[in-house]
Amino acid sequence: MTPPTTNIRTIPTTPFPDQRPGTSGLRKKTRVFMQEPYLENFVQAVLNTVQEHAGAGLPVRILVLGGDGRYYNRTAIQKTLRIAAANKVGEVLVGRDGLLSTPAMSAVIRRRKALGGLLLSASHNPGGPDADFGIKYNVSNGGPAPEGVTERIFEQTKQLASYRIADVPDVDLGREGTTVLNETKVTVIDPLEDYTSILESLFDFDALRENFEHGFRLVFDAMNGVTGPYGRHIFERCLGAPAGTVIRGSPLEDFGGHHPDPNLVHAAELVARMGEAGAPDLGAACDGDGDRNIILGRNLFVTPGDSLAIVTEYAAQCIPGYRGGLAGVARSMPTSMAVDRVAQALAIPCYETPTGWKFFGNLMDAGRCTICGEESFGTGSDHVREKDGLWAVLCWLSILASTGRSVEEIVQAHWRRFGRSYFQRHDYEGLDGTKAEEMLAVLREKLRTLEGTLLGGSRVVRADDFCYTDPVDGSVSAGQGIRIMLADGSRVVARLSGTGTEGATLRVYLECYRKDAVDEPIERVLSPLAGAANELLHVQQYCGVSEPTVIT
Ligand code: VG1
Ligand code: CO
Numbered sequence: 001m002t003p004p005t006t007n008i009r010t011i012p013t014t015p016f017p018d019q020r021p022g023t024s025g026l027r028k029k030t031r032v033f034m035q036e037p038y039l040e041n042f043v044q045a046v047l048n049t050v051q052e053h054a055g056a057g058l059p060v061r062i063l064v065l066g067g068d069g070r071y072y073n074r075t076a077i078q079k080t081l082r083i084a085a086a087n088k089v090g091e092v093l094v095g096r097d098g099l100l101s102t103p104a105m106s107a108v109i110r111r112r113k114a115l116g117g118l119l120l121s122a123s124h125n126p127g128g129p130d131a132d133f134g135i136k137y138n139v140s141n142g143g144p145a146p147e148g149v150t151e152r153i154f155e156q157t158k159q160l161a162s163y164r165i166a167d168v169p170d171v172d173l174g175r176e177g178t179t180v181l182n183e184t185k186v187t188v189i190d191p192l193e194d195y196t197s198i199l200e201s202l203f204d205f206d207a208l209r210e211n212f213e214h215g216f217r218l219v220f221d222a223m224n225g226v227t228g229p230y231g232r233h234i235f236e237r238c239l240g241a242p243a244g245t246v247i248r249g250s251p252l253e254d255f256g257g258h259h260p261d262p263n264l265v266h267a268a269e270l271v272a273r274m275g276e277a278g279a280p281d282l283g284a285a286c287d288g289d290g291d292r293n294i295i296l297g298r299n300l301f302v303t304p305g306d307s308l309a310i311v312t313e314y315a316a317q318c319i320p321g322y323r324g325g326l327a328g329v330a331r332s333m334p335t336s337m338a339v340d341r342v343a344q345a346l347a348i349p350c351y352e353t354p355t356g357w358k359f360f361g362n363l364m365d366a367g368r369c370t371i372c373g374e375e376s377f378g379t380g381s382d383h384v385r386e387k388d389g390l391w392a393v394l395c396w397l398s399i400l401a402s403t404g405r406s407v408e409e410i411v412q413a414h415w416r417r418f419g420r421s422y423f424q425r426h427d428y429e430g431l432d433g434t435k436a437e438e439m440l441a442v443l444r445e446k447l448r449t450l451e452g453t454l455l456g457g458s459r460v461v462r463a464d465d466f467c468y469t470d471p472v473d474g475s476v477s478a479g480q481g482i483r484i485m486l487a488d489g490s491r492v493v494a495r496l497s498g499t500g501t502e503g504a505t506l507r508v509y510l511e512c513y514r515k516d517a518v519d520e521p522i523e524r525v526l527s528p529l530a531g532a533a534n535e536l537l538h539v540q541q542y543c544g545v546s547e548p549t550v551i552t
Pocket of ligand 1: 023024122123124287291292332355356357374375376378496497498499500507
């Protein structure tokens with residue numbers, strides 16, 4: 001028998017009503033998380049859920065812990081370790097300096113057979129005391145907790161009467177090795193190792209190194225997020241890309257004051273650099289926690305939907321890890337249907353899921369799909385259970401090295417063969433939540449009457465609120481976004497964001513398919529649809545704004 005530990009305190013608490021995880025974990029203003037016991041309550045609720053799931057009395061085995069390095073990361077890690085120790089978690093694996101990218105967290109959970117992991121990140125949202133913070137729980141397959149689990153966590157937060165915390169000293173996060181806190185082993189691990197090994201097993205690092213030796217040029221913008229150290233290690237050390245290939249490579253608590261969001265708006269400097277004379281062959285960036293990516297050729301932005309389709313098209317031919325072919329592909333509902341056409345040509349299934357990576361987990365676990373993607377700059381495969389920004393860059397490096405073609409040639413060839421999905425997402429940020437809900441409710445009511453009417457020059461063939469039945473476990477997720485499908489293959493999709501921390505964000509997704517006219521200016525092709533979406537939603541009337549805040 002171990003002697004009773006006396007440094008554990010049980011602190012009475014009252015629930016916070018707003019701890020329901022959204023599309024990707026619990027995201028709030030940093031100051032909300034800093035207000036004791038906000039973080040304590042949530043972490044205790046997660047541990048209660050995990051313990052309940054593991055079976056009463058069973059100690060929680062291994063948990064993984066890490067974050068994207070944003071402001072409050074270190075404090076939150078030390079607090080979480082004290083709570084884990086008080087709850088007698090068997091072992092906690094922490095990334096050195098408190099860092100782990102989202103896909104690396106997934107890799108560690110899988111390779112070390114952990115029960116789950118806590119990831120401290122608000123992804124691409126800005127960081128700092130007046131910006132955003134977040135916590136996400138991942139389960140034993142390495143992926144985000146599915147809805148059933150996040151709902152149980154939410155239930156726990158609402159019932160919470162106390163949390164447990166151990167009065168133990170801070171762990172030195174800078175040094176790899178093991179410390180013991182009461183009965184809990186805390187091991188500081190190299191955040192790069194498991195992840196790099198998985199990537200090495202998929203990609204032909206020798207061929208990529210040779211391509212750099214022959215003068216291939218990459219610029220990778222880590223946006224002062226967590227991928228700086230990963231990018232330097234993989235591109236510059238393992239693949240021999242010249243020093244300076246990685247820019248903004250040091251993780252900063254406030255990401256240098258920017259949004260670490262790899263899109264045309266927030267990665268503007270990189271976009272400009274790729275438009276200059278003598279630009280590198282490939283430009284890429286990742287978001288704060290390393291799961292998103294942007295891919296740029298010289299003067300060319302590859303939309304995430306096209307990138308997903310092209311990676312699917314070339315994977316078996318250009319990447320050793322997929323030489324045996326793909327079991328299937330999946331995309332989130334609002335993502336363009338470009339990948340559907342490639343799947344059809346490859347004669348593999350293509351699944352359509354709600355927004356959020358958690359919906360891909362079951363399909364990948366069941367061996368039904370290999371590659372997945374979202375329009376929100378997320379691509380990945382079943383090597384982990386998260387989207388993976390650096391993986392996407394390695395896919396493009398492999399395609400370019402193995403075909404010897406430029407990004408532009410690859411994209412053009414894709415459009416000539418399959419046609420082009422013109423795609424844009426229009427975000428209206430900072431809306432009044434009640435008004436935005438009302439606006440969508442009114443449209444939802446009208447959906448039945450839309451079929452057969454003309455919209456933006458084409459007939460509506462179907463209009464509904466997307467409801468997903470998981471083909472693996474039969475679970476149903478309703479209300480996943482309004483979609484209006486037109487006879488010419490165009491679509492308008494509208495939904496509210498589940499990751500924001502201020503007011504509501506309306507996302508309007510516009511997609512227009514052209515089989516032959518693949519070189520039109522995108523604004524011109526999409527403007528009739530944009531107009532039609534506006535007329536349907538009446539954004540101005542309900543929310544008092546007429547223009548989107550961000551177009552990607
Ligand atoms: C957004 C994206 C979604 C993505 C999610 C998390 O969600 O639309 O595709 O999975 O962010 O990405 P929402 O509910 O705001 O539309 V990340 O990089 O924040 O983990
Ligand atoms: Co992210």
